[in-house]
Amino acid sequence: MGTLWMIVRRSLRQHALSTAVTVVSVALAAGLVMSVFAVSKQTRDAFTGGEIGYDAVLGARGSPLQLVLNTVYHLETSPGNIPWSLYQSIKNERGVTAAVPYAVGDNYRGWRIVGTTEQAFAEQQFAATNPGGRSFDERYPEAVIGAEVARKAGLTVGSKFSPYHGLIFKESEKHADVYTVVGVLEPTNSPSDRVIWIPIEGIFRMEGHVLRGTGEVYEPATGASIPDEHKEVSAVMLRLGGRTGVRLDQTINRQGTVATLAYPIEKSMAELFEKMGWVVKVLELVAYLVVVVAAGAILASLYNTMNERRREFAILRALGARKGTVFAAIVLESSTIALLGSLVGYVIYAAILGTAAAVVRSQTGVVMEVTDVHPALWWTPAGMMVVGAIAGLLPAFKAYSTDVAASLVPGS
Amino acid sequence: MALLEILNLTKGFRSPDGSVTPILDVPSFSLDAGAQVALAGSSGSGKTTLLHLIAGILTPDSGSVEVDGTSVHTLSESKRDAFRARNIGYVFQTFNLLGGFTALENVLLGMTFGPGADREFAKSLLERLDLADRLDHRPGQLSIGQQQRVALARALANRPRLVLADEPTGNLDRKRSSEALDMIREMCAEQDAALLLVTHDSDALAKFDTTMDLTDVNRASTAFVDRSVN
Numbered sequence: 001m002g003t004l005w006m007i008v009r010r011s012l013r014q015h016a017l018s019t020a021v022t023v024v025s026v027a028l029a030a031g032l033v034m035s036v037f038a039v040s041k042q043t044r045d046a047f048t049g050g051e052i053g054y055d056a057v058l059g060a061r062g063s064p065l066q067l068v069l070n071t072v073y074h075l076e077t078s079p080g081n082i083p084w085s086l087y088q089s090i091k092n093e094r095g096v097t098a099a100v101p102y103a104v105g106d107n108y109r110g111w112r113i114v115g116t117t118e119q120a121f122a123e124q125q126f127a128a129t130n131p132g133g134r135s136f137d138e139r140y141p142e143a144v145i146g147a148e149v150a151r152k153a154g155l156t157v158g159s160k161f162s163p164y165h166g167l168i169f170k171e172s173e174k175h176a177d178v179y180t181v182v183g184v185l186e187p188t189n190s191p192s193d194r195v196i197w198i199p200i201e202g203i204f205r206m207e208g209h210v211l212r213g214t215g216e217v218y219e220p221a222t223g224a225s226i227p228d229e230h231k232e233v234s235a236v237m238l239r240l241g242g243r244t245g246v247r248l249d250q251t252i253n254r255q256g257t258v259a260t261l262a263y264p265i266e267k268s269m270a271e272l273f274e275k276m277g278w279v280v281k282v283l284e285l286v287a288y289l290v291v292v293v294a295a296g297a298i299l300a301s302l303y304n305t306m307n308e309r310r311r312e313f314a315i316l317r318a319l320g321a322r323k324g325t326v327f328a329a330i331v332l333e334s335s336t337i338a339l340l341g342s343l344v345g346y347v348i349y350a351a352i353l354g355t356a357a358a359v360v361r362s363q364t365g366v367v368m369e370v371t372d373v374h375p376a377l378w379w380t381p382a383g384m385m386v387v388g389a390i391a392g393l394l395p396a397f398k399a400y401s402t403d404v405a406a407s408l409v410p411g412s
Numbered sequence: 413m414a415l416l417e418i419l420n421l422t423k424g425f426r427s428p429d430g431s432v433t434p435i436l437d438v439p440s441f442s443l444d445a446g447a448q449v450a451l452a453g454s455s456g457s458g459k460t461t462l463l464h465l466i467a468g469i470l471t472p473d474s475g476s477v478e479v480d481g482t483s484v485h486t487l488s489e490s491k492r493d494a495f496r497a498r499n500i501g502y503v504f505q506t507f508n509l510l511g512g513f514t515a516l517e518n519v520l521l522g523m524t525f526g527p528g529a530d531r532e533f534a535k536s537l538l539e540r541l542d543l544a545d546r547l548d549h550r551p552g553q554l555s556i557g558q559q560q561r562v563a564l565a566r567a568l569a570n571r572p573r574l575v576l577a578d579e580p581t582g583n584l585d586r587k588r589s590s591e592a593l594d595m596i597r598e599m600c601a602e603q604d605a606a607l608l609l610v611t612h613d614s615d616a617l618a619k620f621d622t623t624m625d626l627t628d629v630n631r632a633s634t635a636f637v638d639r640s641v642n
Contacts, residue, residue, distance in 0.1 A: 003524040010512035315508045318469055319566070320497020320525030322490045405461075405470045408508060 004325070007316070008333045015305055019337060022294075022301040026341020029294035030384050031348025033287045038349065038374035039356045040280045046360065046368040047073075048269045051190070054100075056245055056263035058082065058090055058252070059235040064262035065272055071102055071235045072265060073191045073364050074112045077167060078104050082259050083213045084231035091236075095244025101233040103203040108161050110169040111149045113196045115203030120237075125186040132157050133183035138199040143179045146195045147187035148365065155181050163198075165208060176207045191365035204231060291384070294341065295391040298334050302395035313399045314407035323400050330396035331389050338388025342381035349377070415573055415606045416443040416466065421475035422632075423461055435461050437632035438475070445480075445573065448597055448607040450617050453626030457633045459610035462626075463576045466608070467500050468492040480573050497526035501567030501605065503596065505579035507559045509551040515562045516547040519569050526570035537565040541595065557588045561595070568599055575600050577609040581616055593619045 012019045052072055059067040060080030069076040081103075091099035103115035114120075118135045121144060126133030136142035145155055155161065159181045165173040179198060187193055204211060204226055211218045211230045218230040240248070245263045252261040262268050313326050357368040418441040424432040435458045443449055453459045464470040466477050468484045477484045479499055487495055496502075509518050519534040538547055541561040551559050560580065567575055577596060581589035593616055600607040609616070610626070617623045627633050 003521065006513075006517065006521065006524075010510070010517075014512040311508070312510055315510060316521075316525075317493065318467070318496075318502060318504075318508070319522045320493050322493045322525075324490070325525075405464045408464075408469075408504065409460075 004329050004332050007329045008336055011309075011329075011333055012336065015301075018301045018305065019340075022297050022337050023341045023344055025297040026294045026338055026384060026388070027344035027348055029287070029290040030342040030345025030380050031352065032290050033383075034345060034349040034374070034376045034380045035352040035356075036280070036283045036287045037376035037380075038372075039353055040283070041374055042353070042368045042370070042372055043356065043360060044270075044273045045372070046366045048266045048273065052265055053239075054098075054237040054265065055240040056238040056248065056261055057235050057265060058086070058238060058259055058261050061258060061260050064260055064268045067235060067260060067262045068265050068268040070104065071237060073366065074114070074195055075191075075364060078234040079260070081212070081232040081234055082236070084228050084233060085213075086259060087233050087236050088228070090238065090248075093244070093248070095241045095247070096238055097241050098237075098239035100237040101200055102235045102237060103200050103232075104234045105167070105209075106163040106165055106175070106203065106206065107167055107169055108149075108163055108196055109153060111145075111153055111194060111196055112167060113143075113163050113198055113203075115198055115200035117200060120197060121185060121192075124188065124192075127184040127186045133185075136182055136197070136199055138201060140199070141177055141179045141202055142182045142199070144183040144185060144197045145181055146185055146193040146197075146365075148193040149196055150181075150184040155184075157181055157184060163196075163206065165206075177202070177205075189365075189367040194365040200233070201226075291387060294384075295387045298337055298388055298391040299394060301337075302330065302334055302392060303398065306395050306398045309399070310402050310407045313402040314404045317402065317404045318408060326402070327396045327400040330399050331392040334392025334395070335385045335388045338384040338391075339381060341388075342384045345380070345384075346377075413445055414442040415445040415447075415480055416441070416608070417476075417478040418442065418466070419476050419478075421462075421465060421477060422473045423458075423465060423470065424473055424632075434632040436465065436472075436630055438462070438630055441629050443574075443606050443608055446601075446604050446606055448600065448620060448622065449609070450620035450623045451608065451610045451626050451629065452612065452614075452617050452623060453610055453630075453633070454612050457626045458630050459612075459626060460578055462630070463502070463578050463608070463610060466574075467502055467576055468496050493525070497522075498570055499573050501570065501572035501575040503563050503567045503575065503577040503580045505582040507551075507563035507583075509559055509562055509566075511551055514548045514550055515543055515554065515558075515565075518551070518562055519566045522566040523569045530569075534565070534569055537568060538562070540599070541565055556583055557592065560584060560588075560592050564592075564596055564599065568603055568605070571603055572605055575605045575607045577607065579611050579613075580609065581611070581613060586615060589613070589616065590619070 057067050057071050060082050062079035066076055066079045070078045087099065087101050090096060098119065100116055100119050106113040118138065127147060136144050150156060160178050162178050163175045164170060165175060205220050211232055213230040213232040220226045248261050249263050252259055316326055353370055357370050360366055360368055418438050421436060421438040422434065423436040424434040426432050461470065465472050471485055482495060484492060513521060515538060516534060519538060520529045520531065523529045523534060535547065541564065543558060543561055546554060546558055580596060581592050584592055611617060
């Protein structure tokens with residue numbers, strides 16, 4: 001084996017350029033395969049397995065997925081509003097341990113604003129980097145902001161800002177209301193880090209907003225309290241005890257016609273990934289095709305050197321190397337190229353994973369567990385070595401069949 | 413006691429038209445253990461073919477080659493390879509060193525197919541051939557004379573009973589050629605290896621006590637009748 005390694009090492013060094021090019025093509029294939037399998041799983045895990053803090057979301061009749069995306073991940077638009085009375089009745093429902101109302105529809109320079117109650121961040125810590133932070137007083141135009149908003153929007157305790165109407169930032173949509181930041185939350189590595197929280201009353205009373213809780217348009221008057229029947233919310237975030245979720249799913253989703261209960265939340269996201277499964281399948285197919293191309297590259301690079309190496313094989317044979325030794329040397333060389341490519345493939349995998357994690361985090365706030373080790377990380381190099389060995393069979397056979405006597409002559 | 417015994421050895425090569433051109437027809441030839449014999453032959457006289465047949469690199473059409481009591485061509489190919497590695501040293505006209513390997517590695521590589529790599533012996537051989545400071549040089553970094561000495565060290569590395577040398581000085585000038593021949597003969601004598609050298613160089617032939625003309629050994633080289641054998 002030591003002799004084979006010596007032959008392989010010298011050959012790889014002698015054909016350094018073609019080796020390097022082939023290693024890069026194998027690395028691309030290996031990196032792609034590892035990325036497709038690992039990144040898709042880690043993305044799915046990040047969206048379906050993370051700590052959300054709630055068990056269910058109650059919202060307008062429609063798609064549970066849209067409801068979850070809008071309230072948990074702060075993506076997409078709200079499917080509509082539900083009356084305040086629904087919030088109050090679910091809050092008092094047996095088995096509901098927490099019910100937190102959300103009202104959405106505004107932003108600050110693209111950062112989503114969610115109107116809610118203090119309960120929304122009752123269990124969260126205020127950032128030590130912003131001392132003096134506290135929860136907002138629901139009676140005043142105060143705001144608590146997520147860690148990423150603070151960092152990227154440059155807001156801190158004491159900063160003042162005016163919300164903009166809608167979910168997309170438009171300079172012309174600025175509301176006249178002015179809010180003061182009273183607290184910055186500790187990072188949670190969740191989409192909440194990208195949210196500005198204000199009292200739900202603030203949303204109701206935002207200049208230009210109207211309420212349709214009764215079905216009629218109602219515009220709150222300054223200083224006057226708003227009757228509950230006019231109030232409406234985008235969703236209610238729920239924590240449930242025991243089998244309450246199953247019961248509510250039955251009564252709200254199957255028997256009711258007014259609202260939708262997304263329960264459990266992970267199921268809605270899992271369904272999204274099920275629907276997207278074909279995309280992963282296509283990517284897997286593409287990755288396998290790239291593996292085939294890489295195998296072809298190994299075959300071509302070795303096969304093309306066979307003519308110039310015929311004399312080398314003949315010398316080895318003349319020195320007493322068996323045919324099988326020469327054959328094994330070529331197969332070992334092709335497997336080594338595949339292994340080297342796979343090792344470089346880890347760099348490509350890390351780059352793709354890092355980019356994917358950064359994009360997912362910046363777009364959604366969801367943090368992927370980049371240190372999780374997917375089985376593809378070990379079976380890809382192993383598989384590439386097998387593919388490399390197969391690709392080396394034809395060149396190895398050519399080396400095996402070298403006419404020793406004819407090839408020993410210079411220039412033969 | 414004959415170390416090498418050749419009997420009725422024939423070899424021909426097939427032409428594109430299907431006819432077979434005889435290259436070698438050696439009724440008998442022998443070489444004693446430790447003997448040093450030079451065979452004189454012009455280009456195309458079958459010198460290399462004869463050595464390839466003795467080494468088992470080529471197989472004959474008929475006849476036999478016995479080296480140290482072993483009938484080389486009755487062995488399977490892999491056993492013939494192993495036998496060659498252990499018993500026969502070969503010095504090529506163009507040295508046939510492996511370009512990617514250092515001088516020491518070239519010698520060691522030859523040993524690995526035989527009894528096994530002996531780094532100290534390989535180094536001592538190269539040092540004996542004035543290459544102590546060239547052990548880690550690759551062939552491209554060595555002069556022609558140095559390459560020739562590395563090739564000689566490789567041929568002797570497995571302590572063969574028989575050394576075959578095919579125009580070993582063909583690429584050297586007269587002075588270097590003389591030195592190289594002295595070295596080959598001396599080293600073979602030191603290791604008690606028989607030497608069969610083929611050359612067309614008269615100066616080289618003059619170095620040997622025993623010389624033979626290949627035309628006296630190989631009937632095919634003197635045949636003037638139609639050589640085609642179907």
